[in-house]
Amino acid sequence: MDIEALTAWIRAFAGLVAENKDLLTHLDAAIGDADHGINMDRGMSAVVAALDDEQPETVAALFKLTGMKLVSTVGGASGPLYGTLFLRMGAATDDAATLDADTFAKALRAGMGGVVARGKAEAGDKTMYDALAPAVDTLEQELAGGAGLGPALRAALRAAEGGRDATVGMLARKGRASYLGERSVGHQDPGATSVTLLVAAAASALPDGN
Amino acid sequence: MKKLINDPSTVVQEALRGIAAAHPELRVDQQHKVIYRGDAPVRGKVGLISGGGSGHEPLHGGFVGLGMLDAACAGEIFTSPVPDQMLEATKGVDGGAGVLHIVKNYTGDVMNFEMAAEMAAADGIEVSSVVTDDDVAVQDSLYTAGRRGVGVTVLVEKIAGAAAEQGRSLAEVAGVARKVNEQGRSMGIALTSCTVPAAGKPTFDLAENEMEIGIGIHGEPGRRRAELGTAREIAEVLIEPILGDLDFTGGDGVIAFVNGMGGTPLIELYVMYAEVAAALDKAGVGIARSLVGPYITSLEMAGCSVTLVKADEDLLRLWDAPVRTPALRWGI
Numbered sequence: 001m002d003i004e005a006l007t008a009w010i011r012a013f014a015g016l017v018a019e020n021k022d023l024l025t026h027l028d029a030a031i032g033d034a035d036h037g038i039n040m041d042r043g044m045s046a047v048v049a050a051l052d053d054e055q056p057e058t059v060a061a062l063f064k065l066t067g068m069k070l071v072s073t074v075g076g077a078s079g080p081l082y083g084t085l086f087l088r089m090g091a092a093t094d095d096a097a098t099l100d101a102d103t104f105a106k107a108l109r110a111g112m113g114g115v116v117a118r119g120k121a122e123a124g125d126k127t128m129y130d131a132l133a134p135a136v137d138t139l140e141q142e143l144a145g146g147a148g149l150g151p152a153l154r155a156a157l158r159a160a161e162g163g164r165d166a167t168v169g170m171l172a173r174k175g176r177a178s179y180l181g182e183r184s185v186g187h188q189d190p191g192a193t194s195v196t197l198l199v200a201a202a203a204s205a206l207p208d209g210n
Numbered sequence: 211m212k213k214l215i216n217d218p219s220t221v222v223q224e225a226l227r228g229i230a231a232a233h234p235e236l237r238v239d240q241q242h243k244v245i246y247r248g249d250a251p252v253r254g255k256v257g258l259i260s261g262g263g264s265g266h267e268p269l270h271g272g273f274v275g276l277g278m279l280d281a282a283c284a285g286e287i288f289t290s291p292v293p294d295q296m297l298e299a300t301k302g303v304d305g306g307a308g309v310l311h312i313v314k315n316y317t318g319d320v321m322n323f324e325m326a327a328e329m330a331a332a333d334g335i336e337v338s339s340v341v342t343d344d345d346v347a348v349q350d351s352l353y354t355a356g357r358r359g360v361g362v363t364v365l366v367e368k369i370a371g372a373a374a375e376q377g378r379s380l381a382e383v384a385g386v387a388r389k390v391n392e393q394g395r396s397m398g399i400a401l402t403s404c405t406v407p408a409a410g411k412p413t414f415d416l417a418e419n420e421m422e423i424g425i426g427i428h429g430e431p432g433r434r435r436a437e438l439g440t441a442r443e444i445a446e447v448l449i450e451p452i453l454g455d456l457d458f459t460g461g462d463g464v465i466a467f468v469n470g471m472g473g474t475p476l477i478e479l480y481v482m483y484a485e486v487a488a489a490l491d492k493a494g495v496g497i498a499r500s501l502v503g504p505y506i507t508s509l510e511m512a513g514c515s516v517t518l519v520k521a522d523e524d525l526l527r528l529w530d531a532p533v534r535t536p537a538l539r540w541g542i
Contacts, residue, residue, distance in 0.1 A: 033288060033428065034409065071325060072294045075285060079292060080321035118321055171353075175317045178354035179430050 001149070001207050002098045003062060007051060010066055012201035014044035020197060027190040031177040036078060036190040043074035043082070059099055063090030063107075077175055078191065081115050081128065088114030101149040104206075105139050112136050119174065126170035126177065126184065128191035135160035135199045150208030153199070160199040164192040211410045218407035222264045222284055229271055233536050236274055242298045243284040243291065245271040250280045250303045256374040256383045257281070257303030260312040260367060261296060262319050263288040265406070266427060269364060269506045272537030278371035279312075279535075287406050287509075288428045290318035296326030300335055308336035308380035312366055312387060314359030315343035338380050340387040342366055344396045344517065346451045347424030347432050358426050361469050361517030362394035364505045365529075368538060372531035386528065390519055395452045398515030399432070399444060400425035402473060404508045423447055427471075427508045441478070445485035448516045453493055458520050463498030465519045465529060466490065470504035473512035479503065482514055490518075499529055505537065 017024070017040045024037030047069045056062040063086045071083030092110035093099060099107070112132050121127040138159035142152035165188070172184035215221050222243065229245060230238035237246040244261075251257060260270045261283030270282035280303035285291035300309045309330065313323045320341060327337045342359035370387035378386070400422045403412035413429035416422060421444070424432025439447070458464050468483045470476070483502050490497060498521050506515075519525070532541035 035289065039289075072292050075289045075292050075322070076318040077290075077321055079290075079318075080325050083325070118324070119317075173353050175355055176430065179348060179358075179426065181354070183431070 001101075001104065003056065003059060005205070005207055006059060006062055006099070007055070008205040009202050010062070011048060011051065012205035013198050014048045016197040016201055017041050017044045017194065020193075024190050024194055027188055027193055030187045031172060031180055031184050032190060033076075033176055035076065036194065039074045039076055039078055040082075040194055043070045043079065046073040058095045058097060059093040060090040060095055063087070063093065077119070078194075081119055081191070084114040084118045085111040101143050101152065104149075105136070105143055108136050108139065121174050124170055125174045126167050126172040126189045126192075127174050128189070128195040130167050130170070130189065131160045131163035131192035131199075132195045134163040135196075148208060149206060150203075153203040153206060157196070157199045157203045160196040164188065164196045167192045211405050211407070213405075213407060215407060218410065221407050222286055225264070225267075226271075226284060229536070236536075239298070239302075242295045244281055244295055244299045244302065245274050245284070246281045246299070246302055247274055247276070247279075251305040252280065253305045254307055255305050255377065256307045256380050257300070257305055257309040258312065258367070258371055258374055258383070259283065259296065259299045259303055259309060260363070261285065261291045261299070262314050262316070263290055263428070265404075265509045266506050268504075268537035270367070273364070273367050273371075273535050275533070275535035275539075276542070277375050277531055277533035277535070278367050278538065287408065290316065290322045293322050293326040293329060296323055297329045297333075300326060300330040300337060301333070304335050308338065310370065310374070310380060310383055310387065311337060311339040312363065312370065313339055313341045314363055315341050315356050316358065317355050336380060338384040340366065340370075340384055340391065342391045344391060344394045345424075345426065346395050346397050346455045347426070349433070358430070360398065360427055361396040361467055361506055361515050362391055362519060364469075364501075365394060365465060365467060365517065365519050366390045368533060369525055369528045371533070372528040375531065376528075386525075390525065393456070393520040394517060395455050396515050396517040397448045397452050398425050398427070398469075398471065398513060399423050399448065400429070400471060400508075400511050400513035401438070402510075402512040404429050404472070404511040406509070421513070425471075425508075425511075425513060427506060429508060429511065441481045442485045445482060445489050445516075449486060449489045449493070452516065452518055453495070456520065458490075458495045458518055459493070462521050462523055462526060463496035464490070465499045465501070465521050465525075466497045467501040467505075467517040467519075469506055469515045469517065471511040471513040471515065472504055472507035473510040474504075474514055476503065479514060482516075486516055498526055
């Protein structure tokens, strides 16, 4: 996939965040501080504005610009987490102008490594990791099994949705939600919800073939 | 919502303009929302910066000045500032002896300061960080984001600021800051909620005869809700978990800090202080120094918190050292 396709992915994510802004904020109001949708929308709008100004020439530059913009505009915990995700993806793609499916999956794995290093979340902590990890695992397995990028991403999206839905029953162990203890059970995690939008944007905007 | 504001979305910027106008001895960078000591960077002195969401005034901007912070970064209300602000502040206070970041333990604050520290290190500035986590209301700390940073932050900023002013090294100043945090514990209660201007309605509901015990400074839930008691009963409810968590007896006594949450008048804080002092006396804890007033607030929330720090001779000397900031000034 070339830089236009990857730019379309990021723009599609911004679109989904804007559409789901109230939902994300509403989920955050139950177990956090009621600003996830507002903050993510502010950040992704800033990313889109920056992409309108200049089209980066390498994949690394595209991811770096996205990551830096998110870090400097989102705030809270989501800014550093999403920012680090994209910055690490950028670091994993060197100065390539196009990515094949395997390199994209590798970059996503590296980005997730950054999220884990920054947030120190583990599976079951009720965070974005609970949706992101099954998506990345599934993407890799599908590609390794010979699936094309499109089908692999659609399978990854189903895995992300499953992970997101599973956060409802989890007890939060990270972030502000963790102060609620047992009272956090029964609510869907806003971070797992927004990262599922990131995977959904990939499934809709990235090309079907490799 | 009844507030003295022009527009809910510009409260932080407009308050910074007010601070700049009221305190010409400070320098306010409106673009990055950073308040500096007028003479920053001070050559050869360790620079101290802190910051966090706004709404806790006078923390942190009111503690910028001689003997305390060199700069404070203001986030949106109850939202962490971003790394760009902290990086800018770090560069602006680096006098060649390194910079200490004082960070309250909230997930967003910790991550944003961590990124700023990495960026500053890449620019060749030596940065050390101390995270405050003194709120005993959070019990199950292995399975949560950990104890929250609350009242002890004020005392860390004062004492570490004095150590830096004396010319101590970055490692020594960081060591003093860590010691104050490790020897400090806090617990708070709320009588009413606060209202974030952008939200326009109270963060939580509390009935007329109820109090929230163990409240956080952003209106996060505490340990439990109970029927409102007398000042004497509340002092016991606050002191008991603090003394249960750390042995404060012996040594050179404690620094006892009764803090107002923003909506409680000083006369009530003194009623509370009398009860806290009596409770400590009964428990065999000596008071070496005291501080009473609204120093780390939660907008207009009514309520208070108690912070105790186990002191020694060095900490007391640093506590007594001159300080000149908008909110704390003595010895000058």
